[in-house]
Amino acid sequence: MTDQPNDPNIKLVAAPQETPSALMMWLGMADNSFTRQKTVKFGDPSAVNSGRLWSFVTVIALLLLWWVSTSQGWVKPIYWPSFEAVGKRITKLLDQGFRNTALWEHVFISVYRVLSGVFFGALVGIPLGFAMGLSSTARGLFDPIVEFMRPIPPLALIPLIILWLGIDETAKITLLFLAALFIMIIAARSGVSGVKISKVHAAYSLGASKFQVLKNVILPNALPEIFTGIRTAMGVCWGTVVAAELVAAEKGVGSMIMIAKNFLQTDTVVIGIIIIGLIGYAIEMIMRLLERWLIPWRGKG
Amino acid sequence: MTGANHNGLVVDDVSMVFTLPGGGSVHALNNVSLDLKSGELLSVLGPSGCGKTTLLNIIAGFLAPTVGAVFLNGKQVVGPDAERGMVFQQGALFEWLNVRKNISFGPRMAGKPAKETNEKVDHLLNIVGLGDFGDKPVYQLSGGMQQRVALARCLANEPDVILMDEPLGALDALTREKMQGLVLKLWKETGKTIVLITHSVEEALFLGERLIVMAPRPGRIHKEYNLPFAERGLTDSPREIKASHDFIEKREEILSMIWEMEEEIMGGADT
Numbered sequence: 001m002t003d004q005p006n007d008p009n010i011k012l013v014a015a016p017q018e019t020p021s022a023l024m025m026w027l028g029m030a031d032n033s034f035t036r037q038k039t040v041k042f043g044d045p046s047a048v049n050s051g052r053l054w055s056f057v058t059v060i061a062l063l064l065l066w067w068v069s070t071s072q073g074w075v076k077p078i079y080w081p082s083f084e085a086v087g088k089r090i091t092k093l094l095d096q097g098f099r100n101t102a103l104w105e106h107v108f109i110s111v112y113r114v115l116s117g118v119f120f121g122a123l124v125g126i127p128l129g130f131a132m133g134l135s136s137t138a139r140g141l142f143d144p145i146v147e148f149m150r151p152i153p154p155l156a157l158i159p160l161i162i163l164w165l166g167i168d169e170t171a172k173i174t175l176l177f178l179a180a181l182f183i184m185i186i187a188a189r190s191g192v193s194g195v196k197i198s199k200v201h202a203a204y205s206l207g208a209s210k211f212q213v214l215k216n217v218i219l220p221n222a223l224p225e226i227f228t229g230i231r232t233a234m235g236v237c238w239g240t241v242v243a244a245e246l247v248a249a250e251k252g253v254g255s256m257i258m259i260a261k262n263f264l265q266t267d268t269v270v271i272g273i274i275i276i277g278l279i280g281y282a283i284e285m286i287m288r289l290l291e292r293w294l295i296p297w298r299g300k301g
Numbered sequence: 302m303t304g305a306n307h308n309g310l311v312v313d314d315v316s317m318v319f320t321l322p323g324g325g326s327v328h329a330l331n332n333v334s335l336d337l338k339s340g341e342l343l344s345v346l347g348p349s350g351c352g353k354t355t356l357l358n359i360i361a362g363f364l365a366p367t368v369g370a371v372f373l374n375g376k377q378v379v380g381p382d383a384e385r386g387m388v389f390q391q392g393a394l395f396e397w398l399n400v401r402k403n404i405s406f407g408p409r410m411a412g413k414p415a416k417e418t419n420e421k422v423d424h425l426l427n428i429v430g431l432g433d434f435g436d437k438p439v440y441q442l443s444g445g446m447q448q449r450v451a452l453a454r455c456l457a458n459e460p461d462v463i464l465m466d467e468p469l470g471a472l473d474a475l476t477r478e479k480m481q482g483l484v485l486k487l488w489k490e491t492g493k494t495i496v497l498i499t500h501s502v503e504e505a506l507f508l509g510e511r512l513i514v515m516a517p518r519p520g521r522i523h524k525e526y527n528l529p530f531a532e533r534g535l536t537d538s539p540r541e542i543k544a545s546h547d548f549i550e551k552r553e554e555i556l557s558m559i560w561e562m563e564e565e566i567m568g569g570a571d572t
Contacts, residue, residue: 196393198390198392199392201363201381201387201389201393202389204381205381205383205385206383206386206406206410206454206458207382207407207410207458208406208410209410216395216410220395221397223397296438297396297397297438297440300396301396301440
């Protein structure tokens, strides 16, 4: 295989270079045909390829280190479990659950808390952000609260929430609601403020009323920012729910690893951490897919 | 001149002084008067900072003049309205809507029956040469095509006056010439009053039945022309007109006029 053009009228003067195989390119061991034509590569971000081979090296090395260090007894099982222990524990967890609760239920309850928090945060935050972006009165009224609350990590609110609402489900969802609320207010506000004035002018000149401009121009124009807000809120709430469950909870992935720690079940702790990472990653990926599907015009205005 | 008794578009002794938030003020327009009969095409030229866009924004109703008033068919302009349509330079299309929905925006907002609107959109799509592009998202179109959509969107609303703020300014030279032909064609077919702001002397000459050259600081009308080229452009080839002797003569005259103004402005600075 060569890169020679198929047009018979074009004759290459120099002999075409041998093209690297698709596998080599996939592994990042060879640049794609476009990058190969570049003479300036250092400093050109698009000339940096995936380097996938090295990613495999990293993953395999880490797994190898895990296997050797535990099987050789370099680390005690209480600090880091062996492969076999983790495998056995997973089977057991899937089979019997953890503390009379199925594993999927621990995961489900955490995800449910996050979704509820983000839902109510968006429900209250989006209209508030719109009001702040559109009305001086609303901006004046809520600005001190929003600017004051914005830098406070949601975790710092846990003691107050426990004092006010105890440790039941309402308390957790309230905490996540607060974590999502200010992110959503700020996202909606900046979405509204980001509208190009020529679009608003165009709509008025086409005879739209104020309400029609709000519904047909300002709202759709703000959707990409609102979606970014939801994505950020999901990420922050996922981190917050795990931490909140570490403090006080009967169920949920966070509580699972905290309780497991008390029984020195390091393997359960590690499994929990892996689950937390996977779910966080899955949330991010699902949100990106949704975004591409729901807001295809993003960044094309 | 009082616009209240006139048919057509009347700009009656308009002055505009912008008060800056940090103190101070900018005198953007000084005693500008215009009288446009229904169906006239006026192009507005001038060096940057001469208040062209301010004038257009006042006619559109986005700005209230400090002194004077604008009248359309005897009615004073107090805000934006469907009777005065706008075509912006670029980026004023609604990127979340497809081509059809962009064009039908005005009729839909007015609650016109869907069937009638659909037929109108079909008709307009053909006129602007986008018959096959109705269901495409606007961001997939080229710059020239997007401006065709902007023109069609404006026409779908059947305004009395079309205000164009550098509508072809961001297009490449070839597309721009083609679009000038389209603007002429639409002007002839619809008989709309058009106010066109442009930086291009050639475009102003070619499209403007009437042309005003504005001078800066404060923005005012410097010179006014009545031109034959737009009328000729309806029948003759644009290239021929633009190469003709009297066209070139006018072009050079106006260019040196604008150059002089620019030099006057720059005279104060060390350039």
